[in-house]
Amino acid sequence: MNKVELLAPAGDLERLKWALMYGADAVYIGGRNFSLRANAKNFSIEEIKEACDYAHKLNKKVYVTINIVFHNKDYEGLEQYIKKIYNIGVDAVIVSDIGCINLIKKTCPDLEIHLSTQASCMNKEAVKFYKNLGIKRVVLARECSKEEIKNIIEETHMDTECFIHGAMCVGLSGRCVLSNYMTNRDSNRGGCSQICRWDFDLYDSNNKEIESNTKFTMCSKDLSMIEYIPEMIDLGVKSFKIEGRMRSIYYIASVVHTYRKIIDEYMKDKDNFKFNKNYQKVLNKVANRENVAQFFHKKPDVNEQYYLGRVEFSNQDFLGIILDYNKEEKIATIEQRNYFKVGDEIEMFGPNTELFKIKVNEIIDEEGNKIDVARHPKQILKIKIDKNVNKYDIMRIPYLD
Amino acid sequence: MNKICLLPKNEEELNLNVDAFIIGIKDYNVLNTLEIEIEKLDNYLNNRNIYISLNKLFHNNELEKLNNLLKILENKKIKGVIFDDVSIYQLVKENNYNINLIWGNIHQVTSYKSINEWYNLGVKMAITSPDITLNEILEIKNNTKSQLFVPIYGKFEIFSSNRFLVKSYFDYINKNKNDNLYFIDNKLINQKYPIYEDTNGTRIINGSTMNGLEEYILLLKNDIEYVIINSFLIENIKEVVNNFKKVREMFENDKIDMDKVEQLSKELGNDKVFLNKETIYKVKSDVNE
Incomplete structure (x- = not known):
């Protein structure tokens, strides 16, 4: 069976390292310009180089998004930028604008081009068009069903990449400028103000308000393909993409780790694979929104939409990061990330650490004092952990029974 | 000509x-x-x-x-x-x-x-x-x-989706969708935007008229x-x-x-939409990047 790629988002270098550590085969990042997440920290040229050096040492890949819809003046500096990132060694660029595609082909013909989901490519003839243009991989529109994905792969033999987790655009990608018209922020150049998450009053064509305690909204639930990974592997999808360049390291590590395990378990023993429902539990806890499979098996309806207010709350499950572990003394040095105290039960997991639980019996601060509560962000503390842990393992509140 | x-x-x-x-x-x-x-x-x-x-x-x-x-x-x-x-x-x-x-x-x-x-x-x-x-x-x-x-001139489409957003809403509030054309409004924008939905999905059209x-x-x-x-x-x-x-x-x-x-x-209205106005996204942090 061909290897599949787990592709993770990275809004900055720290996120990139965590994504790769926790099992991503590749990451996608945006530069300071030309990317649709204009308000993320993004990567300078030096940081893109550092990202590539780091990833390539691990035999992993870096893709750079150049996925805005270009206005005339936006091409300024693009040619030099393409040359710079090509010379740095990025593995591919993710693009939708046909003018940009042509410029890349002329400037750096060896630079691999992936078609962004912004192109909303959703059928085999469209894929053939882009294949003829020299595109090496298509990120399919999120509106594609399972049958469509299968048919496209079978008929075109194009490498395909599909989103498997994260927030969804409720409109067709690249065809929504609500943000432009309602807030003057350009959605196709990285300034989207997410109008689709607003509440609205709804009126009929006679200007009569539709009365309800629930306001009209377009907000959709997030995507999760967690139960369908084996099916997608069998379809021949080459790359599995997680959305969220602006997500926390905890989210990225948890989601990447979960999908990594599922992919590896299935690839190792397809015939005896059994879906472990704990993985779903983890994803539900980490995400702060409901998630569903969206278009994969059917057209979305009321069950795929949010109406109760998309409450965003910061996740306080993430308790700390292992900085060091003394095997003889069985003492872990940790960096606190959220409140916990003596007596709490916590879970530990990491890229090479199987999940286990412990009870916190003692917390020592940097001065060697025993304390009852770890309350200060990024405080450096020591706790006793009998099982071996590794640097960059994660501590969290228990998710699993 | x-x-x-x-x-x-x-x-x-x-x-x-x-x-x-x-x-x-x-x-x-x-x-x-x-x-x-x-x-x-x-x-x-x-x-x-x-x-x-x-x-x-x-x-x-x-x-x-x-x-x-x-x-x-x-x-x-x-x-x-x-x-x-x-x-x-x-x-x-x-x-x-x-x-x-x-x-x-x-x-x-x-x-x-x-x-x-x-x-x-x-x-x-x-x-x-x-x-x-x-x-x-x-x-x-x-x-x-x-x-x-x-x-x-006119009101042009500004959003397109394969989802049935209006029908889904009506299903949620247990009412019937009786028409293809509705309007949405929000106090932040203070403008009604037509929202049209048929068998192809949902579209939203600009509420004001470009002139x-x-x-x-x-x-x-x-x-x-x-x-x-x-x-x-x-x-x-x-x-x-x-x-x-x-x-x-x-x-x-x-x-x-x-x-x-x-x-x-x-006589025809006074909204130029984007003819004389640029959208904002982000100022380039470094034109040499």
Whole structure:
């Protein structure tokens, strides 16, 4: 069976390292310009180089998004930028604008081009068009069903990449400028103000308000393909993409780790694979929104939409990061990330650490004092952990029974 | 000479004296314009210049029917086919159909570089996005051989989804959706936006009416080939068309009276949308990056 790629988002270098550590085969990042997440920290040229050096040492890949819809003046500096990132060694660029595609082909013909989901490519003839243009991989529109994905792969033999987790655009990608018209922020150049998450009053064509305690909204639930990974592997999808360049390291590590395990378990023993429902539990806890499979098996309806207010709350499950572990003394040095105290039960997991639980019996601060509560962000503390842990393992509140 | 192209909202408006019309074929179009069944197309072609909009994005199971439709259209006396989905280009090329294609990806026709790429592929007409400025339009014109359709008046579509957002909402609140056209409003924007939903999904249209009558003069001076007037929800479309024709006549007779143009423009509304306004996203942090 061909290897599949787990592709993770990275809004900055720290996120990139965590994504790769926790099992991503590749990451996608945006530069300071030309990317649709204009308000993320993004990567300078030096940081893109550092990202590539780091990833390539691990035999992993870096893709750079150049996925805005270009206005005339936006091409300024693009040619030099393409040359710079090509010379740095990025593995591919993710693009939708046909003018940009042509410029890349002329400037750096060896630079691999992936078609962004912004192109909303959703059928085999469209894929053939882009294949003829020299595109090496298509990120399919999120509106594609399972049958469509299968048919496209079978008929075109194009490498395909599909989103498997994260927030969804409720409109067709690249065809929504609500943000432009309602807030003057350009959605196709990285300034989207997410109008689709607003509440609205709804009126009929006679200007009569539709009365309800629930306001009209377009907000959709997030995507999760967690139960369908084996099916997608069998379809021949080459790359599995997680959305969220602006997500926390905890989210990225948890989601990447979960999908990594599922992919590896299935690839190792397809015939005896059994879906472990704990993985779903983890994803539900980490995400702060409901998630569903969206278009994969059917057209979305009321069950795929949010109406109760998309409450965003910061996740306080993430308790700390292992900085060091003394095997003889069985003492872990940790960096606190959220409140916990003596007596709490916590879970530990990491890229090479199987999940286990412990009870916190003692917390020592940097001065060697025993304390009852770890309350200060990024405080450096020591706790006793009998099982071996590794640097960059994660501590969290228990998710699993 | 500049041509005025109308998106009519009903059959009666096909009698308006304009240079061309854009109409859609039902189930293949998502422009807010008159839609007809392909079987009835011949009834509309007499002495009219008709462009056909097939600007939907298509799923695999629609491709065979799409191809059959293109085969039919090849033999009709239409001026061209407007597309968004590149599968139309691919099918036309694979089958060598003799069809004039117009690139109509409504929000992505924003630069001369992209328009020129399509020109090099044999698509020699394009509809510019309603979201770009007049200066950008003129810069495009000065840097392309492509013939341009420029949206200049009306309410244009600003969102398209394959989801049924209105129906889903009605299902959630246990009420019946009885119509295709509704309106949404929010106190932050204080403007009602039409939201239209049929079997193709949901579309939202700009709530205010773009009026580029004053800017039309510059388009005329720069030899823009077509302007598009969208009749959707416009009650006084005859007056709109007449005012544009008056301005064009002034220009052709070299007798532009700006006071008169201003007065004609005031009659039609005062929202320029993005003709004179740029959108914000992020200032480039480093042009050398």
